[in-house]
Amino acid sequence: MxxxxxxxxxxxxxxxxxxxxxxxxxxxxxxxxxxxxxxxxxxxxxxxxxxxxxxxxxxxxxxxxxxxxxxxxxxxxxxxxxxxxxxxxxxxxxxxxxxxxxxxxxxxxxxxxxxxxxxxxxxSGPAEKATAIVAGGEPRKTVVLPDGSAIVLRQNSAIQLAPGFNHSNRSLTLTGEAFFDVTQNARFPFIVHTAALDIKVLGTVFNVSAYTGSGQTATALFKGKIEVTLAGKPAQKIVLAPNQKLTTNTTTPLTVAPLDADPVNHKAREIAWVRNRLEIENEPLEQIAAKLEKWYGIRVVFADDTVKQYRYSGTFESETIIKALDALQLSYPFNFKMLNGEIIISK
Incomplete structure (x- = not known):
């Protein structure tokens, strides 16, 4: 056809x-x-x-x-x-x-x-409005966008999706701090706007800190490739490689440096706020879901009681909730999807 x-x-x-x-x-x-x-x-x-x-x-x-x-x-x-x-x-x-x-x-x-x-x-005309998502007072809030990208918002941070997100564009504006795990879409590059810079993404994992009034914006790249453009300077573009961090503020020049590793666990300090070591030892999925819900700040519900009793073992660190569920699926399959701000698990 x-x-x-x-x-x-x-x-x-x-x-x-x-x-x-x-x-x-x-x-x-x-x-x-x-x-x-x-x-x-x-x-x-x-x-x-x-x-x-x-x-x-x-x-x-x-x-x-x-x-x-x-x-x-x-x-x-x-x-x-x-x-x-x-x-x-x-x-x-x-x-x-x-x-x-x-x-x-x-x-x-x-x-x-x-x-x-x-x-x-x-x-679908000009009256379409932007969509705002706010973390509130929780330590972190996980959001799965319509394109499948996962974002972990830090406390009191917010994003605003541009009108037509995932239909005519994939642009959003960030205030505060967020950890991004972006899905690939060749038609619509993923773009993050902040007051100080714009970040163009093709498919990657990175963290952005852009608090209002702080005078500093920092972008840390962990995987993939991003292109950073400074506000008011469209000709000045910086491409970051994995394990690099770009920092700009009102008092010192722009700098690009390696990520700051913790001397004890050798993990990047830039995502210490989102990092978590989740250890599972022969636990039912219902109990695991409760842990995921508490840590990631997103509601997890079951559409089928059977899957609640599936048991798993494993260790996860620095994964988004989507990646954690993907890994669990490998040993004992189940299905999940994002709907109305919840993750729904079914058989």
Missing amino acids: NFQDYEAIDFACDESFQRYCLEEQEADMQFWENWIIRHPEKSAAVAEARHMVILLSAGQGNRLEQLKHLEDGIARYELLHQALLEETAPVTIRQSRRVWPYAAMIGGILVLAAGVLFFLRHQ
Whole structure:
């Protein structure tokens, strides 16, 4: 099937695409995520179709069936329109009696289409607002963004996602301190804005400290590659290598230096606040989830009681909660996903 010929309505009426939008089957999700990356020219149609599927499936029961009726109606309209163009003889009263019932039905379907498309375009227009996520008073708060990237926010820190995040961009603004584990997306580089600098990411692990009023911003890279641009100096770009740290403040020049290792455990001091050694010795997943929830500051719930009794052993240090769960899956498989600010574990 040539999906490149699809328009928004075609995507929305495709059952596999619907399952991808509603996160119902992993195979469909993987297929469409890869297809969308390979075909950025269809991003606008895909975004509109996703909005349509989500809108019509949100508590509406059989609304997805209306998409099928909509597709059929549009096809009939096109056939009817072509037939009328080709008809040279005057239309008799008998002929019109056959045509108008179909025209009335198609007219109703097209009204539905126009209403849905107008609403979707209105929803995705300039009125779309940024999304703010605040850590609050907890020592740390873990957030999994729509693109799959994991962020650990330090106490009283916050991020603001730009409008259209993961649809037209992957930009956010940080105030405070955060540890990032970013997923790759060739179409949309991950960009972190602070008051002093901008950080462009392709897929990496790093820490940024940018507290308001401190006069200093520090970026520490642990894995991957980032490009740092100073505010007001777009031509001045610095590329950091792993285990390097860039620091800038109002009193001293910009510096790039190796990470500061603790002389006792030889771990980088820059992420001492997020580092944790989690030791598990033949413990049930329910008990492990409680530890993860407390440390990472994110709620973990079970959709299936069976998996609560799965038992694991292991040691984790400096992993995000996503990486920790990925590692646990290797020995005794289970599924998990991020939904409405929670991690849901199922069989």
